[in-house]
Amino acid sequence: MKIYGNPMSTCTRKVLMTIAEKGGSAELVTVDLGKQEQKSAEHVARHPFGVVPVLDDDGFVIYESRAIIRYLDHRLEGQDLTPSDTRERARMDQWMQIEQSYLTPNLMQILYNTLFAKMFGRPVDKDALAKGKAGTEKALDVLEKHLESGTKYLAGDTFSLAEITWMPYLEYLFPAEHGDLINSRARTKAWWETISSRPTWKHVTGK
Amino acid sequence: MKIYGNPMSTCTRKVLMTIAEKGGSAELVTVDLGKQEQKSAEHVARHPFGVVPVLDDDGFVIYESRAIIRYLDHRLEGQDLTPSDTRERARMDQWMQIEQSYLTPNLMQILYNTLFAKMFGRPVDKDALAKGKAGTEKALDVLEKHLESGTKYLAGDTFSLAEITWMPYLEYLFPAEHGDLINSRARTKAWWETISSRPTWKHVTGK
Numbered sequence: 001m002k003i004y005g006n007p008m009s010t011c012t013r014k015v016l017m018t019i020a021e022k023g024g025s026a027e028l029v030t031v032d033l034g035k036q037e038q039k040s041a042e043h044v045a046r047h048p049f050g051v052v053p054v055l056d057d058d059g060f061v062i063y064e065s066r067a068i069i070r071y072l073d074h075r076l077e078g079q080d081l082t083p084s085d086t087r088e089r090a091r092m093d094q095w096m097q098i099e100q101s102y103l104t105p106n107l108m109q110i111l112y113n114t115l116f117a118k119m120f121g122r123p124v125d126k127d128a129l130a131k132g133k134a135g136t137e138k139a140l141d142v143l144e145k146h147l148e149s150g151t152k153y154l155a156g157d158t159f160s161l162a163e164i165t166w167m168p169y170l171e172y173l174f175p176a177e178h179g180d181l182i183n184s185r186a187r188t189k190a191w192w193e194t195i196s197s198r199p200t201w202k203h204v205t206g207k
Numbered sequence: 208m209k210i211y212g213n214p215m216s217t218c219t220r221k222v223l224m225t226i227a228e229k230g231g232s233a234e235l236v237t238v239d240l241g242k243q244e245q246k247s248a249e250h251v252a253r254h255p256f257g258v259v260p261v262l263d264d265d266g267f268v269i270y271e272s273r274a275i276i277r278y279l280d281h282r283l284e285g286q287d288l289t290p291s292d293t294r295e296r297a298r299m300d301q302w303m304q305i306e307q308s309y310l311t312p313n314l315m316q317i318l319y320n321t322l323f324a325k326m327f328g329r330p331v332d333k334d335a336l337a338k339g340k341a342g343t344e345k346a347l348d349v350l351e352k353h354l355e356s357g358t359k360y361l362a363g364d365t366f367s368l369a370e371i372t373w374m375p376y377l378e379y380l381f382p383a384e385h386g387d388l389i390n391s392r393a394r395t396k397a398w399w400e401t402i403s404s405r406p407t408w409k410h411v412t413g414k
Contacts, residue, residue: 102256
């Protein structure tokens with residue numbers, strides 16, 4: 001099993017975290033994003049939209065991180081990362097969608113206009129930053145309220161794929177100097193501390 | 208079972224189509240989008256991000272169309288809309304992601320700057336229209352190539368949730384006078400004719 005990706009990429013980290021949680025293993029073939037290798041003919045043959053990651057499971061090639069992690073959860077042995085209860089599974093799917101529709105488009109605007117602007121010497125778009133911050137706060141407010149209802153994890157009592165989709169984005173808020181968005185919300189902070197202290201996450205993020 | 212939504216909304220149509228395919232029934236409670244009822248306190252209590260649809264299944268409230276249709280597929284009797292084979296299921300998930308990540312953001316730019324601009328007397332953003340059209344063509348090129356491999360449906364031999372996520376967006380290309388994006392691609396055209404002639408789809412779109 002090979003993963004074409006990059007250890008710093010949020011989407012690659014979802015795949016690496018899923019494999020770590022399942023106790024599986026795979027070869028990470030690094031795609032150098034600084035050199036735009038994801039746009040090379042070789043990589044585009046694997047992923048026609050030219051992004052990472054891609055999974056090659058003995059010739060079965062699949063892309064899009066959220067599809068890959070669902071596949072790996074079925075494919076690999078180890079603990080189930082999808083609840084068996086129909087309503088808990090629906091709650092997991094809903095939180096995966098909230099990540100994709102409301103959290104990530106906004107949170108990425110924070111990263112582009114803080115961390116990445118600094119790293120790559122790019123101009124800061126203050127309006128986009130303010131809008132991204134407001135949208136991220138909204139998503140985190142909804143999360144805080146959900147956690148206040150007493151649920152330990154997003155889908156219910158167990159860690160699931162929903163956490164795995166949220167974690168890579170939240171992680172980068174800290175080096176982007178916006179960790180207060182998490183730490184200022186008591187339940188979100190406690191949940192984040194619980195999940196980010198998992199040995200699997202420390203392994204994935206190289207801590 | 209109640210659906211809070213609007214019969215013209217793409218996301219509501221995914222839910223209505225899933226229910227129709229399963230042979231189920233639900234009460235559609237219309238949220239008037241023209242009057243911005245989706246932003247009312249009453250609706251926001253159901254969906255904190257203020258959009259449609261929301262499903263209320265005897266007190267179990269869930270939002271986000273792609274999560275709702277997965278739930279309904281498990282919850283309702285009738286034919287399975289998710290393949291049981293692990294690889295076919297992964298393919299379904301991948302095509303649902305392609306819809307969400309690459310097709311829809313682009314195709315909506317076509318609709319905003321043709322159909323909706325005309326309906327609501329809004330200015331046309333020609334750059335956004337051109338960019339949206341190029342992105343839609345790219346997604347449809349990838350689809351065409353996939354269908355050329357001989358697969359009848361997106362996930363394999365059977366109609367699945369993947370089709371249900373694509374259909375509402377593709378449908379609106381025709382009144383937006385961009386139906387040629389579908390009709391100029393032989394396999395895509397044949398696939399579209401097969402799926403859009405399903406009695407369930409005619410029922411959902413009121414044809």
